[in-house]
Amino acid sequence: DTGVSQDPRHKITKRGQNVTFRCDPISEHNRLYWYRQTLGQGPEFLTYFQNEAQLEKSRLLSDRFSAERPKGSFSTLEIQRTEQGDSAMYLCASSFQNTGELFFGEGSRLTVL
Amino acid sequence: AQSVTQLDSHVSVSEGTPVLLRCNYSSSYSPSLFWYVQHPNKGLQLLLKYTSAATLVKGINGFEAEFKKSETSFHLTKPSAHMSDAAEYFCVVSLSGGYNKLIFGAGTRLAVHP
Numbered sequence: 001d002t003g004v005s006q007d008p009r010h011k012i013t014k015r016g017q018n019v020t021f022r023c024d025p026i027s028e029h030n031r032l033y034w035y036r037q038t039l040g041q042g043p044e045f046l047t048y049f050q051n052e053a054q055l056e057k058s059r060l061l062s063d064r065f066s067a068e069r070p071k072g073s074f075s076t077l078e079i080q081r082t083e084q085g086d087s088a089m090y091l092c093a094s095s096f097q098n099t100g101e102l103f104f105g106e107g108s109r110l111t112v113l
Numbered sequence: 114a115q116s117v118t119q120l121d122s123h124v125s126v127s128e129g130t131p132v133l134l135r136c137n138y139s140s141s142y143s144p145s146l147f148w149y150v151q152h153p154n155k156g157l158q159l160l161l162k163y164t165s166a167a168t169l170v171k172g173i174n175g176f177e178a179e180f181k182k183s184e185t186s187f188h189l190t191k192p193s194a195h196m197s198d199a200a201e202y203f204c205v206v207s208l209s210g211g212y213n214k215l216i217f218g219a220g221t222r223l224a225v226h227p
Binding site: 003004040041042043044045048056091093100101102103104105106107 | 145147154155156157158159162164203205207214215216217218219220
């Protein structure tokens with residue numbers, strides 16, 4: 001399968017713990033996006049990379065959130081000192097240049113107890 | 114500011130009957146609009162996109178949508194529903210011409226009954 005892959009698919013953690021999600025985009029895609037989706041809502045934009053540069057961050061991305069994309073390949077999204085409100089599905093997507101079509105992974109579901 | 118409103122949170126149809134999923138948008142300039150579909154335990158998939166070319170846009174799996182500027186609408190239709198069409202559908206507007214930030218509607222869950 002050469003689509004966007006995300007790991008882990010599910011993560012249950014206790015409040016206050018740190019968690020990290022990984023996204024492997026489609027190999028030739030230079031743009032990578034993170035979105036968050038809560039139950040009954042559409043995905044909300046978090047941040048966007050072009051190659052290794054993080055070009056835009058949403059106000060939703062508080063100081064406890066950090067995303068990286070070293071070498072312009074895979075990306076990680078870390079959440080420090082998790083809160084119950086962080087419980088959501090974290091979606092990664094990638095695209096090639098400016099085509100307007102994003103390819104999404106299946107998501108990483110976070111549950112904070 | 115750009116936004117989309119999906120007018121129905123749930124739609125239920127019988128197999129073989131037409132599908133209509135309604136979407137209204139708000140945009141300060143000519144928008145780029147999309148419909149994405151999300152099947153259970155699957156990633157979001159692009160159904161179709163409008164980028165100021167033809168107002169009637171054809172997508173995958175027999176879906177199409179018509180851009181109506183006067184009504185600020187971008188409704189999704191299909192002549193005949195199939196059981197495999199049961200999924201969550203999202204109307205999406207691009208915040209800028211560069212497609213860097215997509216704004217999703219709340220979604221419409223489509224149920225298809227035999």
